[in-house]
Amino acid sequence: EAQVTQNPRYLITVTGKKLTVTCSQNMNHEYMSWYRQDPGLGLRQIYYSMNVEVTDKGDVPEGYKVSRKEKRNFPLILESPSPNQTSLYFCATQLRAGPFYEQYFGPGTRLTVT
Amino acid sequence: ILNVEQSPQSLHVQEGDSTNFTCSFPSSNFYALHWYRWETAKSPEALFVMTLNGDEKKKGRISATLNTKEGYSYLYIKGSQPEDSATYLCASSMGNTDKLIFGTGTRLQVFP
Numbered sequence: 001e002a003q004v005t006q007n008p009r010y011l012i013t014v015t016g017k018k019l020t021v022t023c024s025q026n027m028n029h030e031y032m033s034w035y036r037q038d039p040g041l042g043l044r045q046i047y048y049s050m051n052v053e054v055t056d057k058g059d060v061p062e063g064y065k066v067s068r069k070e071k072r073n074f075p076l077i078l079e080s081p082s083p084n085q086t087s088l089y090f091c092a093t094q095l096r097a098g099p100f101y102e103q104y105f106g107p108g109t110r111l112t113v114t
Numbered sequence: 115i116l117n118v119e120q121s122p123q124s125l126h127v128q129e130g131d132s133t134n135f136t137c138s139f140p141s142s143n144f145y146a147l148h149w150y151r152w153e154t155a156k157s158p159e160a161l162f163v164m165t166l167n168g169d170e171k172k173k174g175r176i177s178a179t180l181n182t183k184e185g186y187s188y189l190y191i192k193g194s195q196p197e198d199s200a201t202y203l204c205a206s207s208m209g210n211t212d213k214l215i216f217g218t219g220t221r222l223q224v225f226p
Contacts, residue, residue, distance in 0.1 A: 004157075031212060042118065042216035043158075043203070050212070058213070090157065099146040099207030099214065102160035 002027045006091050006106035013081055014114055021076045021109050023091030029104070030096040032074040033058065034066065036087040037108075043090065049074055050097045081113045118206050120217035127194050127224055134190045135220040137204035141185035145207040148214060149178055149189055152201045161189075161202075194224040 004025045013019055023032065033048035035058075045058030049068040063085055065077040078085060089109045094101040119138040127133050139147065146165050150158040162171040167182040175192045191198055201221045205214040 035216075040218065042218050043205075044216075045213060048212065094212075097212040099212060100163060100165060102148065102163050103150075103158075103214070104160070105150075105157035107157050 002104070004091055004093055004104050004106040006089075006109050008109060009107060010110050012112045012114065015082055016080050019078050019081060019111075021078075021089060021091075021111070023074045023076065023106055024072050025074075025091075025093045025104070026072065027093060027095075027104065028071065029093040030071070031094045031101070032068070033092050033103075034064070034074070034076045035090045035092060036060065037090065038087050046076070046089075081111075083113050085111065086113050087111060118204060118215050118217040120202075120204055120220050122220060123218070124221040125223070127222070129195060129224055129226045131194050131224075132190065132192045133194055133222065134188050135202065135222075137187045137189070137206075137217055139185050139187075139204075139206035139215075141182055143209045144182045144185070145209065147180055147182075147187050147207075148205040149187070150203040150205070152203055152219065154200070158203055189220075191222070194222075196224045196226050198222060199224050 007022045030051045034046040035043040044060045047066040049055045091106040092103040094103045121136050149161040152158040162178050164180040169180040171178050177190045180187045201219040203219045205216040
């Protein structure tokens with residue numbers, strides 16, 4: 001079954017404690033990205049990756065890091081989380097870069113930073 | 115800056131009613147328009163990707179039209195059912211890039 005998985009699904013943490021949210025896909029997609037969803041706003045892209053070892057900033061990259069060492073995995077790293085990073089996070093994949101491909105979303109990670 | 119607007123913000127309809135809502139986007143440098151269906155506690159799922167002016171797409175009781183010259187797309191649901199209750203997101207491309215700009219969604223509730 002084609003799927004995008006994220007872990008953890010829920011996380012409550014404290015300011016400054018480093019955390020990683022994992023994202024994995026089994027569809028051999030080249031393009032992966034991370035979004036955050038906040039009330040009253042559309043999904044905003046944090047980082048994206050066009051392929052292995054190729055990553056770039058999205059619209060709201062501050063406070064986040066990513067890596068793409070393998071095609072299937074695209075972890076999101078918060079080195080020093082702050083309360084303004086409390087949000088719902090989605091990993092998404094598409095076959096390859098370009099606006100014509102539908103995106104496949106993971107189940108979401110709800111993060112609370114106190 | 116590309117701005118994608120969706121209206122209405124929320125909508126309540128009775129089972130069996132047909133309904134529609136709008137996605138507006140800047141028409142200059144348009145490449146693609148996406149519609150996604152997002153049920154509560156689940157992840158968004160793609161409905162349609164549309165690229166050509168006048169494009170019409172259909173999936174069961176859901177259909178969409180696209181007007182790239184005036185910068186809008188309509189999503190129609192015929193004979194709404196409670197299982198259609200979800201937030202419907204649209205997203206437009208920013209030039210010929212992989213970046214999608216999402217609207218804030220239309221939240222549909224269908225009452226039995």
